[in-house]
Amino acid sequence: MIFNATLVNEALRRIERIVDLNDSFNAEVEREVERMEVPTVLKKEFSKALRGLLDPVKTPRRGFFIVVTGIDKSGKETQCFNPRRTPGVKSLMDFLLELKGEVFPISLPSYRTLLGSLVGSYLGVKDVNVKLSGEISEEHAWILWSLDRAQYNNDVKSWLNQRNHYVLARRWTESNVCYQTVRGISEDRILRFERNIEKPDLILVIDITAEEALTRSRERDRYEKLDFLEKVREKLLEISFRGLIGRTVVVNGFGSPSEVNSRLLKILNFYLRRS
Numbered sequence: 001m002i003f004n005a006t007l008v009n010e011a012l013r014r015i016e017r018i019v020d021l022n023d024s025f026n027a028e029v030e031r032e033v034e035r036m037e038v039p040t041v042l043k044k045e046f047s048k049a050l051r052g053l054l055d056p057v058k059t060p061r062r063g064f065f066i067v068v069t070g071i072d073k074s075g076k077e078t079q080c081f082n083p084r085r086t087p088g089v090k091s092l093m094d095f096l097l098e099l100k101g102e103v104f105p106i107s108l109p110s111y112r113t114l115l116g117s118l119v120g121s122y123l124g125v126k127d128v129n130v131k132l133s134g135e136i137s138e139e140h141a142w143i144l145w146s147l148d149r150a151q152y153n154n155d156v157k158s159w160l161n162q163r164n165h166y167v168l169a170r171r172w173t174e175s176n177v178c179y180q181t182v183r184g185i186s187e188d189r190i191l192r193f194e195r196n197i198e199k200p201d202l203i204l205v206i207d208i209t210a211e212e213a214l215t216r217s218r219e220r221d222r223y224e225k226l227d228f229l230e231k232v233r234e235k236l237l238e239i240s241f242r243g244l245i246g247r248t249v250v251v252n253g254f255g256s257p258s259e260v261n262s263r264l265l266k267i268l269n270f271y272l273r274r275s
Contacts, residue, residue, distance in 0.1 A: 001039075001041075001114075001129065001130050001131070002130075002131045002132070002133055003038065003039070003042065003118070003130065003131070003132055003133070004038075004132075004133055004134065005132040005133060005134030005135055005136050006134055007036075007037050007038050008038060008042075008118070008132065008136060009136045009137055009140055010036075010037070011036045011037075011038050011042070011046065012136070012140040012141075012143040012144070013140050014032065014036060015046060015050065015143060015147070016140070016143055016193060018032055018033075018050065018054075019050070019053050019054065019192075019193050020192070020193075022054055023054065023056060024054050024055070024056065025050055025051045025054040025055065029050060029054065030047065033046050033047050033050065041114065042114070045113075045114045045115050045147075045151065046147065048151050049115060049146075049147040049148075049150040049151045050150070051154060052150035052151060052152070052153030052154050052196070052197070053146070053147075053150045053153070053193070053194070053196055053197070054196065055153065055154060055157075055196055056195075056196050059157055059158075059160075059161050060161060061160045061161065061201075062160065062161060062162055062163045062165070063159060063160035063161070063162060063163065063164070063165035063166055063167065064160075064165075064166050064167075064201050064202070064272065064275055065156070065160055065166075065167045065169075065198065065199070065200045065201045065202070066092065066096075066166065066167065066168050066169070066200065066201065066202050066203075066204065066268065067169045067170075067171070067172040067174070067200040067202070067203045067204070067246075068080050068092065068168070068169070068170055068171075068203075068204045068206065068264075069170075069171050069172065069174055069175055069203060069204070069205055069206070069236070070205055070206035070207060070208065070236070070253060071208065071210065071213050071229050071232050071233050071236065072213050072217065072229065073208070073212075073213040073214075073216040073217050074206040074207070074208045074213065074253050075206055075208075075253060075257060075260060076170045076171065076206060077107065077170060078091075078257055079091065079092060079206065079257070079260065079261060079264055080092050080093060080105070080107070080168055080170045081093050081105060081107065081168075081170075082094070086257050087258070088256070088257065088258030088261065089257050089258055089261045090261060090265065092168055092264065092265070092268060093105055093168055095265055095268065095269075096166045096168065099164075099272070100164065101164045101165065101166050102162075102164060102165050102166070103165075103166045103167075103168055104155070104156065104159045104165070104166070104167045104168070105168050105169075106152055106156075106167065106168070106169040106170065107169075107170040107171075108145075108148060108149060108169065108170060108171040108172070108175070109123075109145065109148050109171075110148055110151075110152075111125065111127075111128050113148070113151065114130065115144070115147050115148045115151055116148045117129055117130035118130055118132070118144050118147075118148075119144045119145055119148055122136055122141055122144060138183055138184070138185075139185075142176060142179075142180040142183075142185050142190065143193070145175075145176045145179075145180070146176060146190070146193055146194055146197075149172065149173065149176070149194070149197060150194075150197060153196070153197055153198055156198045157198055160198070167198075169200070172197075172200055172203070172245070173190075173191075173194050173197055173199075173245050174203060174236065174239060174240075174244070174245040174248075176190055176194070177190050177191070177235070177239060177244070177245070178232050178235040178236045178239065179232055181235055182228060182231045182232050182235060187244075199245065199246045200245065200246045200247075201246065201247065201271075201275065202246070202247055202248075202249070202268070202271050203240070203245060203246055203247065203248040203249070204248075204249055204251055204264055204267065204268070205236060205237075205240050205248060205249065205250045205251060206251055206253040206260065206264075207233070207236075207237070207250050207251060207252060207253050208233075208253040208254060209230075209233065210226050210227075210229035210230040210232075210233055211226065212253075212254070213229050214226055214229070237250065247271075249267050249271075251263050251264055251267060
């Protein structure tokens with residue numbers, strides 16, 4: 001699919017205004033989406049994301065929400081899900097399953113979804129099934145990441161309403177704050193837009209330097225440059241120590257995947273026992 005970037009950009013501008021002016025998803029919001037000059041398939045996905053962004057109702061939480069984050073190439077995917085079965089690594093997902101829990105896994109950006117594919121197209125990621133003709137402005141591109149996350153919000157909320165249910169997410173709101181504030185988008189603007197997004201119970205930051213990230217990188221997207229990643233890491237550590245998004249633990253990301261894994265599992269086990 002190919003989407004006109006100018007029309008998508010205008011839709012993103014209108015979506016931010018909708019979220020700013022409304023406290024809930026209603027018929028008028030639905031009409032606003034229908035008036036957007038983008039294909040119907042995209043309107044449908046925007047509506048789903050807006051339902052997540054405009055749902056202020058808090059439900060009892062009986063489960064536990066874990067986020068694993070870090071700058072690019074810090075090993076988030078390996079530690080969360082270990083898709084390549086790296087020796088010596090017990091993924092956090094496998095660890096949670098061994099506790100007889102049920103896990104809702106989320107990996108962001110979610111390139112297999114339409115909204116996640118828009119993020120991928122913007123970044124220049126290969127093999128996404130969406131293309132943009134033209135360029136989305138940096139002033140509104142950050143909203144793509146928020147929409148990608150928001151499409152899961154109501155499912156996350158429902159999932160966490162049950163005991164022994166875990167949400168395990170690779171990246172969440174903290175990632176958008178770090179990457180986009182470095183590009184000039186204000187922290188308050190992002191947090192207001194994502195004000196109804198579910199907050200994690202525990203954020204694990206796998207910390208490596210920007211130099212190490214680029215050493216590990218083979219193919220680079222538009223955000224993988226030394227100076228940029230240094231600033232992102234600095235912002236990530238800053239909001240971690242402030243506890244901006246939630247309870248956060250910074251974990252040394254140097255060493256073998258097995259060594260990092262051991263640190264993460266020890267910390268996760270500690271906090272789960274306290275919950």
